Amino acid sequence: MISFDNFTTQDGIPIYLQILLHIKRGIVAGTILDGDELPSRRVLSALLGVNPNTIQKAYRLLEEEDLIQSRSGAKSFMVLTEEKVQKIRQSLLEEDIKTVIGSLQQMGLSKEEVFHLIDKYWKT
Amino acid sequence: MISFDNFTTQDGIPIYLQILLHIKRGIVAGTILDGDELPSRRVLSALLGVNPNTIQKAYRLLEEEDLIQSRSGAKSFMVLTEEKVQKIRQSLLEEDIKTVIGSLQQMGLSKEEVFHLIDKYWKT
Amino acid sequence: MISFDNFTTQDGIPIYLQILLHIKRGIVAGTILDGDELPSRRVLSALLGVNPNTIQKAYRLLEEEDLIQSRSGAKSFMVLTEEKVQKIRQSLLEEDIKTVIGSLQQMGLSKEEVFHLIDKYWKT
Amino acid sequence: MISFDNFTTQDGIPIYLQILLHIKRGIVAGTILDGDELPSRRVLSALLGVNPNTIQKAYRLLEEEDLIQSRSGAKSFMVLTEEKVQKIRQSLLEEDIKTVIGSLQQMGLSKEEVFHLIDKYWKT
DNA sequence: GTGGTCTAGACCACC
DNA sequence: GTGGTCTAGACCACG
Numbered sequence: 344m345i346s347f348d349n350f351t352t353q354d355g356i357p358i359y360l361q362i363l364l365h366i367k368r369g370i371v372a373g374t375i376l377d378g379d380e381l382p383s384r385r386v387l388s389a390l391l392g393v394n395p396n397t398i399q400k401a402y403r404l405l406e407e408e409d410l411i412q413s414r415s416g417a418k419s420f421m422v423l424t425e426e427k428v429q430k431i432r433q434s435l436l437e438e439d440i441k442t443v444i445g446s447l448q449q450m451g452l453s454k455e456e457v458f459h460l461i462d463k464y465w466k467t
Numbered sequence: 468m469i470s471f472d473n474f475t476t477q478d479g480i481p482i483y484l485q486i487l488l489h490i491k492r493g494i495v496a497g498t499i500l501d502g503d504e505l506p507s508r509r510v511l512s513a514l515l516g517v518n519p520n521t522i523q524k525a526y527r528l529l530e531e532e533d534l535i536q537s538r539s540g541a542k543s544f545m546v547l548t549e550e551k552v553q554k555i556r557q558s559l560l561e562e563d564i565k566t567v568i569g570s571l572q573q574m575g576l577s578k579e580e581v582f583h584l585i586d587k588y589w590k591t
Numbered sequence: 592m593i594s595f596d597n598f599t600t601q602d603g604i605p606i607y608l609q610i611l612l613h614i615k616r617g618i619v620a621g622t623i624l625d626g627d628e629l630p631s632r633r634v635l636s637a638l639l640g641v642n643p644n645t646i647q648k649a650y651r652l653l654e655e656e657d658l659i660q661s662r663s664g665a666k667s668f669m670v671l672t673e674e675k676v677q678k679i680r681q682s683l684l685e686e687d688i689k690t691v692i693g694s695l696q697q698m699g700l701s702k703e704e705v706f707h708l709i710d711k712y713w714k715t
Numbered sequence: 716m717i718s719f720d721n722f723t724t725q726d727g728i729p730i731y732l733q734i735l736l737h738i739k740r741g742i743v744a745g746t747i748l749d750g751d752e753l754p755s756r757r758v759l760s761a762l763l764g765v766n767p768n769t770i771q772k773a774y775r776l777l778e779e780e781d782l783i784q785s786r787s788g789a790k791s792f793m794v795l796t797e798e799k800v801q802k803i804r805q806s807l808l809e810e811d812i813k814t815v816i817g818s819l820q821q822m823g824l825s826k827e828e829v830f831h832l833i834d835k836y837w838k839t
Numbered sequence: 840g841t842g843g844t845c846t847a848g849a850c851c852a853c854c
Numbered sequence: 855g856t857g858g859t860c861t862a863g864a865c866c867a868c869g
Contacts, residue, residue, distance in 0.1 A: 355480070355484070356480075357844085357845060357846090358845080358846075359845080359846090364570075365573075368570060368573040368574045369573070371574040371575065372573060372574045372575035373575060374575075383855080383856060383857080384856080384857065385855085385856085393846075393847090394845095394846055394847040394848070395847085395848080395857095396845095396846070396847065396848080396859095397845080397846060397847080399857075399858080400845085400846090402857085403858095413856095413857060413858095414853095414854095414856085414857075415852070415853055415854085415856070415857045415858060416852075416853035416854040416855085416856050416857065417853085417854065417856060417857080418855095418856065418857090419856085419857080432574070435570075435574065436571075436574070436576075436584065437588075439567055439570045439571060440567075440584050440585060440588050441588055442567070443563055443564075443566070443567040444585060444588055444589060444590070446488075446492065446559075446563045447560075447563060448589075448590065449489075449492040449493070449496060450492045450495040450496045450556070450559065450560070451495065451496030451497060451498070452560075454585065454586070454589050457585060458582060458585070460560065460564050461564060461568060461578065461581060461582070461585075462578070464561075464564050464565055464568055465568060465572075465578050466568070466572065481865095481866065481867080482866090482867070483866090483867085517867085517868090518867060518868045518869075519868095520867075520868070520869090521866090521867060521868080524866095524867095597821075603728070603729075603732070604727065604728075605727075605850095605851065605852085606851090606852070607851090607852090608727065612818075613821075616818065616821040616822045617821070619822040619823065620821060620822045620823030621823060622823070641852085641853090642852060642853045642854075643853095644852075644853075644854090645851090645852060645853080648851095648852095680822070683818075683822065684819075684822070684824075684832065685836075687815055687818045687819060688815075688832050688833060688836050689836055690815075691811055691812075691814070691815040692833060692836055692837060692838070694736075694740060694807075694811045695808075695811060696837075696838065697737075697740040697741070697744060698740045698743040698744045698804070698807065698808070699743065699744035699745060699746075700808075702833065702834070702837050705833060706830055706833070708808065708812050709812060709816060709826065709829060709830070709833075710826070712809075712812050712813055712816055713816060713820075713826050714816070714820065729859085729860060729861090730860080730861075731860080731861090755840080755841060755842080756841080756842065757840085757841085765861075765862090766860095766861055766862040766863070767842095767862085767863080768844095768860095768861070768862065768863080769860080769861060769862080771842075771843080772860085772861090774842090775843095785841095785842060785843095786841085786842075786868095786869095787841070787842045787843065787867070787868060787869085788840085788841045788842065788867075788868035788869040789841060789842080789868085789869065790840095790841070790842090791841090791842080
């Protein structure tokens with residue numbers, strides 16, 4: 344069963360996107376594997392303290408990307424291939440890195456200062 | 468006059484927040500200084516291709532944070548102190564760094580891999 | 592035994608309501624009589640290709656309207672009086688007629704055009 | 716401006732479909748014409764006593780059928796051609812007639828009885 | 840003022 | 855129990 348420990352919603356970003364990203368990051372990290380069972384709408388809804396529809400929206404988008412298979416009345420499962428995983432990995436990494444680099448550069452930081460900051464805040 | 472070159476809106480984040488962030492990052496970078504004049508709502512609206520109300524909202528929030536002041540007619544000026552700048556710097560840096568570290572750690576990357584990626588995508 | 596030949600589910604209307612209507616229309620038509628036996632939930636479920644719970648819901652509503660009675664084991668029987676039949680007849684007829692007349696009038700048809708159309712589509 | 720006088724919601728059918736049908740019937744009747752302005756979401760929502768989103772859903776479906784043109788911040792207008800009107804007319808008429816004939820036949824009525832009933836309930 | 844999107848809760852059919 | 859749909863209300867960007 345896919346874990347949602349350490350998940351806390353933050354505002355400014357739509358919740359359904361945060362859920363979607365959480366799952367995609369788990370896929371990239373290898374903690375979510377092909378065939379894994381997803382928590383049901385209700386269960387996850389209760390766990391995260393959000394509306395079942397918000398969960399559903401995240402799941403529906405994942406299904407449209409062919410990463411999930413849902414059937415009414417039955418549980419939902421991950422449907423992953425190595426190729427899909429690599430594609431997600433590539434897109435997520437690039438996006439994260441480019442965004443943060445853009446912000447930090449605009450604030451006038453040097454690469455060395457960035458390295459230093461990451462080192463400081465990296466949770467081992 | 469504060470520059471908005473290199474500013475392009477990206478969707479997913481409210482535009483008024485993007486404008487707010489752009490200005491705050493300029494403050495941190497030192498390219499926006501105490502006393503600098505802000506473009507008028509009308510001018511900036513035309514420049515960014517954004518509705519005047521959206522500009523108005525960003526300016527209003529900056530005013531509520533005591534970072535700008537409207538004087539004599541429609542012109543607005545930055546009202547900064549070293550203390551305010553440091554506070555913004557601290558909050559922006561921490562937020563950016565923590566967010567990206569959280570994402571990348573969740574994807575299972577090591578600190579070294581992150582350094583390598585930043586090095587790769589850093590625009591000199 | 593009550594017949595469900597010619598019954599096909601159509602979407603847009605809850606299936607349990609369609610079953611309810613099918614039975615009520617049979618009552619009005621006189622093909623369903625007092626004392627007639629209803630198919631068991633399991634049998635009808637298989638016959639219509641519908642979930643047993645859905646059948647159960649339709650039967651429960653009929654029971655609440657005092658039109659059927661469950662006796663001796665799982666078998667259910669129609670419990671009808673002339674008065675009940677007339678009441679159902681009245682309500683169904685009026686509802687159908689008024690609904691369709693409302694639609695067709697709203698589309699600007701004359702009574703004669705409606706007669707012509709019914710004549711055209713009436714299956715002898 | 717398109718009229719919603721005489722419109723009352725009835726349950727059993729999704730409200731957004733009732734709104735959609737009301738508009739289509741107006742198109743067929745010729746009371747809604749190409750270029751006509753639609754009431755705004757909020758106005759119609761208040762008028763009918765339903766949620767703005769329900770109105771929006773009806774409008775969105777009409778837009779997907781190319782019967783409406785919507786632009787953010789601006790009003791919505793009908794975009795009709797004679798061809799579209801005839802197609803709607805055909806589909807609505809057939810559906811209404813076939814549905815009511817099916818119901819009434821199932822209740823055992825003769826064509827003459829149906830004519831009589833329509834004559835009785837027809838509002839002149 | 841306008842339309843578009845996000846979150847929320849209830850109901851339905853199905854397993 | 856499961857996922858799918860409908861209705862509801864608040865917020866956003868825009869004219």
